[in-house]
Every structure is written in C-alpha cells, then in structure tokens.
Amino acid sequence: MDTLSxxxxxxxxxxxxxxxxxxxxxxxxxxxxxxxxxxxxxxTIALLxxxxxxxxxxxxxxxxxxxxxxxxxxxSTTSILLNTPGESxxxxxxxxGNKMARSGRGGAALATSAIGxxxxxxxxxxxxxxxxxxxxxxxxxxxxxEYFSLMVLAFITVSAVLGSSSVRGLTSLFAGFVIGMIxxxxxxxxxxxxxxxxxxxxxxxxxIAAVGLFAVGETLYMASRRYAGKDEIVPLKGSLYMTAAxxxxxxxxxxxxxxIGFPIGAMPAGGAEIPTFLSYAIEKxxxxxxxxxxxxxxxxxxxxxxxxxxxxAAGVLVPMLTLGLPTSATAAIMLSAFQSYGINPGPLLLxxxxxxxxxxxxxxxxxxxxxxxxxxxxxxxxxxxLKIPAPQLYAGILVFATVGTYGISQSxxxxxxxxxxxxxxxxxxxxxxxxxxxxxxxxxxxxAETQFRxxxxxxxxxxxxxxxxxxxxxxxxxxxxxxxGPHIWAxxxxxxxxxxxxxxxxx
Amino acid sequence: MLNRRRFLTGxxxxxxxGLAGLHFTPAFAExxxxxxxxxxxxxxxxxxxxxxxxxxxLRSEKLISGSQITNVGGAGGTVGLPQFISQxxxxxxxxxxxxxxxxxxxxxxxxxxxxxQVTPIARLTGEFEALVVxxxxxFKTAADFVAALKADPTKVPVAGGSxxxxxxxxxxxxxxxxxVPAPSLSYVPFAGGGEALxxxxxxxxxxxxxxxxxxxxxVKAGALRLLAISADKRxxxxxxxxxxxxxxxVELFNWRGVFAPPGVSDADKAAMITxxxxxxxxxxxxxxxxxxxxxxxxxxxxxxxxxxxxxxxxIEAILKDLGLA
Numbered sequence: 113m114d115t116l117s118x119x120x121x122x123x124x125x126x127x128x129x130x131x132x133x134x135x136x137x138x139x140x141x142x143x144x145x146x147x148x149x150x151x152x153x154x155x156t157i158a159l160l161x162x163x164x165x166x167x168x169x170x171x172x173x174x175x176x177x178x179x180x181x182x183x184x185x186x187x188s189t190t191s192i193l194l195n196t197p198g199e200s201x202x203x204x205x206x207x208x209g210n211k212m213a214r215s216g217r218g219g220a221a222l223a224t225s226a227i228g229x230x231x232x233x234x235x236x237x238x239x240x241x242x243x244x245x246x247x248x249x250x251x252x253x254x255x256x257x258e259y260f261s262l263m264v265l266a267f268i269t270v271s272a273v274l275g276s277s278s279v280r281g282l283t284s285l286f287a288g289f290v291i292g293m294i295x296x297x298x299x300x301x302x303x304x305x306x307x308x309x310x311x312x313x314x315x316x317x318x319x320i321a322a323v324g325l326f327a328v329g330e331t332l333y334m335a336s337r338r339y340a341g342k343d344e345i346v347p348l349k350g351s352l353y354m355t356a357a358x359x360x361x362x363x364x365x366x367x368x369x370x371x372i373g374f375p376i377g378a379m380p381a382g383g384a385e386i387p388t389f390l391s392y393a394i395e396k397x398x399x400x401x402x403x404x405x406x407x408x409x410x411x412x413x414x415x416x417x418x419x420x421x422x423x424x425a426a427g428v429l430v431p432m433l434t435l436g437l438p439t440s441a442t443a444a445i446m447l448s449a450f451q452s453y454g455i456n457p458g459p460l461l462l463x464x465x466x467x468x469x470x471x472x473x474x475x476x477x478x479x480x481x482x483x484x485x486x487x488x489x490x491x492x493x494x495x496x497x498l499k500i501p502a503p504q505l506y507a508g509i510l511v512f513a514t515v516g517t518y519g520i521s522q523s524x525x526x527x528x529x530x531x532x533x534x535x536x537x538x539x540x541x542x543x544x545x546x547x548x549x550x551x552x553x554x555x556x557x558x559x560a561e562t563q564f565r566x567x568x569x570x571x572x573x574x575x576x577x578x579x580x581x582x583x584x585x586x587x588x589x590x591x592x593x594x595x596x597g598p599h600i601w602a603x604x605x606x607x608x609x610x611x612x613x614x615x616x617x618x619x
Numbered sequence: 620m621l622n623r624r625r626f627l628t629g630x631x632x633x634x635x636x637g638l639a640g641l642h643f644t645p646a647f648a649e650x651x652x653x654x655x656x657x658x659x660x661x662x663x664x665x666x667x668x669x670x671x672x673x674x675x676x677l678r679s680e681k682l683i684s685g686s687q688i689t690n691v692g693g694a695g696g697t698v699g700l701p702q703f704i705s706q707x708x709x710x711x712x713x714x715x716x717x718x719x720x721x722x723x724x725x726x727x728x729x730x731x732x733x734x735x736q737v738t739p740i741a742r743l744t745g746e747f748e749a750l751v752v753x754x755x756x757x758f759k760t761a762a763d764f765v766a767a768l769k770a771d772p773t774k775v776p777v778a779g780g781s782x783x784x785x786x787x788x789x790x791x792x793x794x795x796x797x798x799v800p801a802p803s804l805s806y807v808p809f810a811g812g813g814e815a816l817x818x819x820x821x822x823x824x825x826x827x828x829x830x831x832x833x834x835x836x837x838v839k840a841g842a843l844r845l846l847a848i849s850a851d852k853r854x855x856x857x858x859x860x861x862x863x864x865x866x867x868x869v870e871l872f873n874w875r876g877v878f879a880p881p882g883v884s885d886a887d888k889a890a891m892i893t894x895x896x897x898x899x900x901x902x903x904x905x906x907x908x909x910x911x912x913x914x915x916x917x918x919x920x921x922x923x924x925x926x927x928x929x930x931x932x933x934i935e936a937i938l939k940d941l942g943l944a
Contacts, residue, residue: 158688159669252821256807296698299782299808314691314698322925380817437817441690448671454910458836523706569807570824572773 119241122470126478131174134167135475138175139482142182144306146198146515153183154441161449164471169453174475176446181233181479184425185487186420188225190352193218193497194509196327196516201384201421203322203551204413206390207273210326211409216497218351222491224362224411227354227417230484231363234371234421236426237476239374247427248434249379256566259575263560268594269393270553274544284545288412289551291316299565316529318554320517324530325547327513329537331506336538338503352492354411362394362415365395369419374578377427380439381563384424385555391416393594426476433469435459594599650813651892657707657715659699665746665830666696666716668911669875673714673743673895674902681816682894695724695781699730707880713834713889714740714895718875719830719930720784726935727783732930738883739924742876744913746852748789749831750862751843753822761865763849764826765797776805778815778824784808784827787938789849792869793862795940819843830873831857832912874916874930876923 125131145151157176157216164172172231187199205225212221228292241245294305294314306312354362369391376382376390395412396405404410429438436457440443452459455465462469500508516532538548571577579585658670671689677683691699696717703715715737719844722899725733750761758764768775775913781788786806791801807824810817816834819827820842827834827843837843845859849871853861862869898904899917906917918926 130879161675205747252817255821255823298810314702364819380814380821435817435820435842437820448668451668451910456836459842460836529766564806569805572774572776572805585843 115242118466118470119474121262121467122472122474123477125170125467125471126174128459131171131471131475134171134477134479134549135176135178135413139180139182139185139479139486140178142179142184143186143483143486144182145179146183148188148198148519151197151516151519153180153447155441156183157445157449161445164449164453167593170471172449173446173468173472174479175213176449177472178479179420180446180480181476182483184233184422185229185483187421188229188414189222189303189494190512192225192414192460193220193494194327194512196329196509196513197319197322198516199384200318200322200555201388201424202418203318203385204388204417204548205421206322207392207441207548208405208409208411208413209280211406212414213495213498215338215408216401217409217411218360218495219413219491220354220411221357221409222494223353223488224358224415226465226484226487228369228415228419228490229422230367230480231583232423233371233426233480234477235367235370236374236377236423237473237480239423240426240429240476241473244430244434247375247378247430248454250375251380251382251431254381255581256563256570257581257584258587259379259563260293260560260567261584261591262382262386263556263563263577264375265587265591265594266389266556267560268390268553268591270549271595272396273406273546273548273552276535276544278297280545281549282538284547284549287438288550289557291321291550291559292557294318298562315354316533316554317320317520318518318551319527320530320552322551323513323517324533325540325550326618327509327536328530328534329541329547331510332504332534332538334502336542352495353488360403361399363413365391366419369416370395370423371421373425374427377424378430379427380431380437381559382424382427382439383559384421384428384440385470386559387420387424389552390418391420397598427475432457432460433472433507436461439469502601525595527565556617558618627864628638630895631670631728633804638644638656639901644863646910652683652712654918655707655713656686656688656894656895657699657703657713658688658715659696659703659715660690664719665833665873666718666875668832670716670910672907673716673877673898676901678896679895679903680898680901682889682898691918695727695784696721696725697732697780699731699779700725700730700734700737700789701801704732704736710880710884711883711891713880714877714891715880716757716875718785719873719934720780720789720929720935722931723783723785723788723938724781726931726938727735727787728859734878736881738879738881738888739878739927740879740888740891740919742874742918742923743895744876744898745874745916746830746832746913747848747854748792748828748873749834749838749848750828750836750846750872751819751838751861752846753819753824754828754842754844756825756844758826758846759844760827761862764803764846765793765867768794769797772799772803773805775826776807776824777826777828778809778818779828780809780815780894781893782806785830785871788934790828790871791940792937793867793873801940815850822918836911838915866934872914872916875913876918895919 142153145156156179169579187202188205189204191197191202192213195206195210197206209221212218260464296303366368372391373387376387392413395416399410399412400408405413427439428443431439432443436459438447447457517526520526536546567577578588654668656674658667660666674686674688691702694877695816698877707713752758777790787806790804790806794801794804815827815829818824831848834843847860847865848857850861851870877895879888898918
C-alpha cells in the first residue's frame with residue numbers, strides 16, 4: 113500500500129463519530145490550556161494518561177493530538193492581546209502581535225495567526241505523511257557542529273529586534289546570556305551564577321522571563337504614564353478580520369514560516385523557538401513595511417512566526433513516528449502512552465502499528481480544520497478584552513501573569529523572579545533598551561554553548577568541524593550573508609548612485 | 620479489561636505474594652491516598668519511565684486514588700535534588716525517583732546536597748547497560764571497539780547520559796580495565812536518552828553507552844548494533860555477550876529506587892514503604908519490569924539506606940580512580 117491509501121485508511125479511522133468527538137474535545141481543551149501561561153500540552157497530556165486504560169488507542173491519540181495542536185493555536189492569543197506569552201514558541205508573536213492589538217488591529221493579528229496556524233499545520237502534517245522518511249534523514253545529519261552553526265544563524269535574528277541603538281540591543285542580548293547561564297551547567301554539573309541559592313540551580317524559566325519583561329514591565333510602564341495620556345489602546349480600527357492588503361502580506365509569510373518551521377521542528381534538538389526567531393528576522397528583512405515593525409505592528413511579523421511554530425509542532429512528530437525518538441516533552445509523554453498500550457515505540461512503529469499511526473496523522477488534519485473553525489469566531493470575543501478600561505485591563509494582566517507563573521512550578525521564588533524581571537523590564541522600557549534580545553539571549557545562549565562544547569569534545573578540540581561539515585558551512589555562510597549582506601548591498605547601491613569617483617571612506 | 624481479569628484473580632495473587640499484601644491493604648482502602656512523584660530528569664528517560672510506571676501500577680492496583688508527576692531535569696538529577704530537599708520538605712505523600720546515576724553525579728559535580736539528606740524508601744529495579752554502535756560502524760565486536768580505544772581514545776567519542784552518571788562510569792571502567800588512561804577519553808554527555816540516541820543514529824559519535832532498554836528497540840530494528848551488555852550473565856533473548864565474555868572484566872547494574880523528602884514522619888515513612896512494597900510485589904509491576912528489561916531487586920527501608928551508603932562509597936572510589944571526582 114502506498115502513502116495515499118494508508119492516509120485514506122487513516123481518515124476512515126478518524127472519521128468515526130466517537131473519534132471526531134475526541135478530536136473536538138482535544139482541540140477545545142488544547143486551545144484553553146494554550147491560553148493559560150504555565151499550563152502546557154505536555155503537562156495536560158501527562159495528567160490525562162490514565163485515560164489510556166479506558167479507551168481504545170486510536171481515541172486517546174486523537175485526543176492527545178488535538179490537545180497538542182490546540183495548545184499551539186491558543187498560545188498566541190494571550191501573546192497578541194495581553195503581551196503575555198503562554199508558550200515559549202509564541203514569545204516572538206508578542207513582539208508585533210501586541211503592537212497590532214494596541215493600534216486597533218488585534219482582530220487581524222489573531223486572524224492571521226489562526227489561519228497561518230491552519231495553513232502551516234496542514235502543510236506540516238502533509239510533510240509528516242509524505243516526507244517523514246526523507247526529513248528524518250536530514251534531521252539526523254544534524255550533529256552538534258551543525259546545531260551550533262544553526263544557533264549562529266539564529267543569532268542574526270537579534271539584529272531584527274535591536275531597536276534604534278545596536279549598543280543598547282547588544283547590552284540586552286548579553287544580559288540575556290547571563291540570565292540564561294544561571295543554574296547547573298549540563299556538561300559538568302557545576303552551578304553558575306546561583307550565588308549559593310538552591311532555587312536558582314534550575315535556572316530561570318524563559319516563560320517567566322518573557323512574562324516579566326513583556327507583560328509586567330509594560331504594565332508598570334503604563335502605570336507610570338497613566339496621566340501622560342500616551343500609548344492609549346485603540347480597541348478596534350477597521351474590519352474585525354483581515355483586509356485584502358493584510359491577506360496579501362500574510363500568505364507568503366505563512367508559507368515561508370512553514371518551510372522554516374517543519375524541518376527545524378523535525379531535528380532532535382531543533383525546538384520551536386528557533387524557527388520563530390528565524391521567521392521573524394526573514395519577514396522583517398523582506399517586508400515592504402519595515403516602518404511598521406516595532407511601531408504599529410507588522411502583520412508579517414505575526415504571520416511568519418505563528419506559521420513557523422505550528423509547522424515545527426508537526427515536525428516534532430517526524431522523529432517520534434519514524435524512529436520512536438521523543439524530541440519534546442509532549443512527544444515523550446505521547447510515547448509513554450504508546451507503552452501503556454503495550455506498543456513499543458521505535459523504528460518499527462510505522463509498519464507494526466500502521467492503523468494507529470495513520471489514524472493519528474488523519475486526525476491531525478481534522479484537528480487543524482476544527483481549530484480554525486473554533487478560533488475564528490472567538491476572535492470577536494477576544495478583542496473585546498481590549499475594550500476594558502486600561503487600569504482594569506492592566507490589573508487583570510498582572511493577576512493573570514502572577515497566577516500563570518505560580519502555576520508553572522508552584523514556587524514562590526518564581527514570583528520574586530517575575531517581579532524583579534518586571535522591574536527590570538520597566539527600567540529598560542523607561543531608558544529605551546529593547547527587551548526582546550534578552551529573551552533571545554536566554555534561549556539561544558545556553559543552547560549554542562552546549563552544542564559548541566559537544567562539538568569540541570567530539571572533534572577533540574579541532575575547530576575545523578564548523579567549516580568542514582558541509583551543512584555547518586552552509587549555515588555559517590547564510591549567517592554571514594544575513595549579517596554582512598545588507599551592508600555590502602548598501603555599499604554597492606551607494607557607489608552606484610554617487611559614482612565610483614566619490615567612494616566614501618565610511619561605507 | 621486487564622483490570623477486571625486481575626481483579627478476579629486478585630485474591631489469589633495477593634495470597635500468593637504473601638500475607639503482607641493483605642495485611643496492609645486496609646491502611647489504604649479507606650480513601651486511597653494521592654501521591655506526588657518527583658522525577659529529577661526530563662520526560663522520556665529511565666527515571667521518568669520508572670516514575671510513570673510506578674504511577675500506572677499504583678493506579679491500576681487501586682493503591683492510590685491519583686498522583687501528580689513533576690519533572691525537574693538536568694545534571695544527573697543534581698538540579699532536581701536540591702529542589703526536592705528544600706521545597707518538598709516534610710511532604711509525606713511524595714516520592715522522588717533516583718538511582719546510581721544521581722549518586723555518581725553528586726560526587727562528580729561536588730554537589731552541595733546528597734542522598735543522605737532524603738529518606739530512603741525502596742530500591743526497585745536494576746538495569747544492565749549496553750555498549751552499542753551505529754549499524755554501519757566499522758566496530759563489529761567489543762574487541763574492535765577496545766582496539767580502537769587503545770589506538771587513540773580521542774578518536775572514539777562515546778555518547779551517554781550526564782557527566783559522572785552510570786554510562787560515564789561504565790565507560791571509565793571499561794577504559795581502566797583495558798589500560799586506557801581515563802583523562803584521554805572523549806565522553807559526550809547528553810541530557811536524556813533520546814538526545815544521545817539521535818547522535819548515534821546520525822553517526823555523530825563512534826559509540827553509545829546507556830541502559831539496555833533505551834537502545835533495545837533500535838537494536839531490534841537493526842539501526843544500532845549491540846556489542847556487549849554489562850550484566851553478570853548472558854540474558855535470554857539478547858544476542859550479545861556480556862562484557863566479561865567479551866574479555867573486559869567489568870560488571871555494572873544501574874539501580875533505581877525511590878526516596879521520600881527529608882522531614883517526613885515515621886508513620887508516613889512506614890506507610891510509604893508499605894505502599895511501594897505492595898506495588899513492587901504485584902503482578903502488574905512484574906509484567907512492566909519484564910516489558911522494560913528491568914531486573915526487580917527490591918530492598919526497603921534501613922537495608923536500602925545501608926545499601927545507598929555502601930554504594931556511594933564504592934562509586935566515589937571508582938570515580939576518584941577514574942579522575943572524575
């Protein structure tokens with residue numbers, strides 16, 4: 113049997129009324145937990161594991177798949193409306209999404225993220241169905257050297273969020289490195305920057321940092337500006353959904369986001385954050401509306417990263433279904449659900465459990481459709497949140513951020529960190545330091561460090577691995593072009609316009 | 620379905636596993652307790668599987684009404700341990716999964732906290748380790764691997780779990796036994812089994828050392844080749860020699876067990892030991908152990924405490940020998 117007939121069979125499994133009901137339940141639940149910071153799909157599925165004793169394997173995996181995809185949709189809502197990311201994969205969405213919401217285009221931001229999620233989720237699921245064996249080979253070719261080069265490439269995204277001054281932006285980035293380094297070093301087990309505090313040994317959760325810097329910092333800043341009459345939120349301007357122009361700007365970003373997200377999601381150490389960073393940087397570079405980035409909010413900056421994080425969620429399923437390799441917490445828990453049915457997840461899963469796997473893939477397509485139907489009408493309801501008067505709205509955000517943070521690990525220390533970072537976020541905002549590079553530094557810094565040290569251990573200290581490995585060299589070259597390209601281009605343009613005899617020394 | 624069948628044969632099973640099971644059941648019959656399981660590792664690895672299996676069996680045996688699993692991963696459990704000690708202090712309904720890996724990591728990392736600060740409940744399982752290579756590796760036998768290691772250890776990067784853990788210890792023991800100096804070894808620590816596995820499948824490293832269970836499916840599928848296992852004797856259904864048979868005089872069992880937090884009452888401790896003991900003697904637990912290639916090696920309370928102390932001393936000596944501590 114070929115892929116198509118397998119897939120048709122999968123749809124036959126997924127299209128029974130009971131299984132559709134499980135799918136609807138899963139997607140609804142997933143959307144709800146995605147909205148709440150601190151409650152992720154991994155934890156939710158872990159809590160629902162006992163259900164595997166009660167229902168057929170198909171039903172429980174369809175439920176889990178619904179939760180998994182649903183959380184990816186829900187996570188962007190609070191990022192856009194409240195600047196409070198529910199998942200680390202939606203941190204980038206907050207950058208432009210929240211700016212759009214403040215200037216009256218919250219509905220469009222939510223719509224582009226929902227439709228973009230649908231498009232990318234569907235493309236990603238198609239990728240799982242048709243390309244899995246190819247993609248997994250490519251993904252496994254990524255070793256520590258390649259990952260490090262990928263991180264280097266991701267670092268150029270920092271230049272997209274630096275703001276008006278590179279010095280201020282880089283200061284923020286390095287502050288992020290330091291925060292990211294707090295805790296026990298994975299390679300040697302030594303504590304760093306913990307000042308003898310046990311609570312700091314696990315490091316600072318990136319969600320807490322994002323919520324602190326973005327939501328709490330912003331709220332404090334708004335409170336300080338209450339009577340200056342600045343930064344009023346415009347609840348809604350123009351149509352609720354996207355205009356034709358916004359569609360035109362979104363669709364390419366969705367496709368690019370999906371193309372970046374899927375392969376990186378399939379890599380064992382790829383994750384969902386890096387593709388969102390890369391997508392954001394690319395959209396900003398390619399956009400004809402650069403002036404909207406960081407001011408009124410550019411729709412490409414929402415559409416791309418949202419598509420990227422949903423496509424990467426589909427990508428994660430590739431190593432899980434083809435090799436039995438869990439590359440995210442959610443995948444690991446879904447694999448342990450396989451085991452509770454006595455199914456050994458491994459390279460033989462696809463052949464021994466074809467019904468189950470293809471039923472799962474078919475249900476992912478259905479989940480995507482249900483999610484977009486579920487989410488679009490909700491937009492009208494969500495944007496009404498912004499009609500709440502500012503003081504009440506911001507008080508609500510503070511409560512939401514605090515409760516969500518406490519929910520992550522029930523640790524009071526996390527609340528102290530949240531408000532310390534909130535205060536830092538306020539000061540940064542007040543003195544015009546961008547906050548996004550801190551988060552990028554926190555996520556990329558430790559990843560790059562670990563992969564670099566692994567690569568060096570494997571090569572026995574030989575630096576050449578970074579340019580003798582073909583993939584690594586390609587990635588480094590791309591990073592170089594990304595960084596130096598615009599300057600070289602500007603130099604050439606400059607010369608062409610002024611003529612060769614006027615070569616300025618400061619190009 | 621499984622539950623009902625077990626329920627029907629339940630009385631006989633309890634009787635067969637000893638009166639103890641019957642005797643202690645009433646203590647939990649009235650409002651079966653909720654428990655909390657603390658896993659100081661990321662989801663997916665050996666401790667996580669142990670924690671989730673404990674949870675499953677306790678539930679299916681109706682010994683608890685529910686449980687919550689918390690994962691705090693990193694550095695061989697030394698990230699999670701301090702949190703368990705400080706934040707879970709006195710919580711009598713809590714269990715932490717830990718084992719030999721944590722003992723090694725505490726020593727190698729010179730961690731501030733150690734296992735004498737928590738309350739030993741029971742040693743549950745042991746797992747022998749496996750030495751594997753990617754399917755298209757030039758190493759066909761353990762002897763090939765050893766020859767390459769002797770020729771130039773820096774050219775043989777080996778992937779495994781966190782620094783100072785059982786995988787690292789076994790690698791050091793193998794090297795020491797065949798006369799390769801420990802500091803020259805190229806060991807690449809990964810946070811979890813999944814990550815090390817992908818490095819092997821992607822031919823990023825020359826070999827891998829981890830619990831047999833983490834590799835068994837890939838070995839079955841032909842993606843990895845099993846060179847040797849660290850068990851004391853040849854195992855049924857496993858087509859590979861022990862290290863001893865392969866001429867490397869090393870034997871290692873990676874044990875796993877559970878601990879309660881510090882500051883729990885004697886009553887809570889006794890009840891927890893009973894609970895875990897009842898679970899470990901159930902058929903469901905035996906089945907799970909068989910499925911997962913775990914050897915049941917139950918040891919509880921004070922005997923377990925004594926074992927942990929002795930094993931800590933043994934591992935410390937090994938790590939010092941190897942230059943890891």
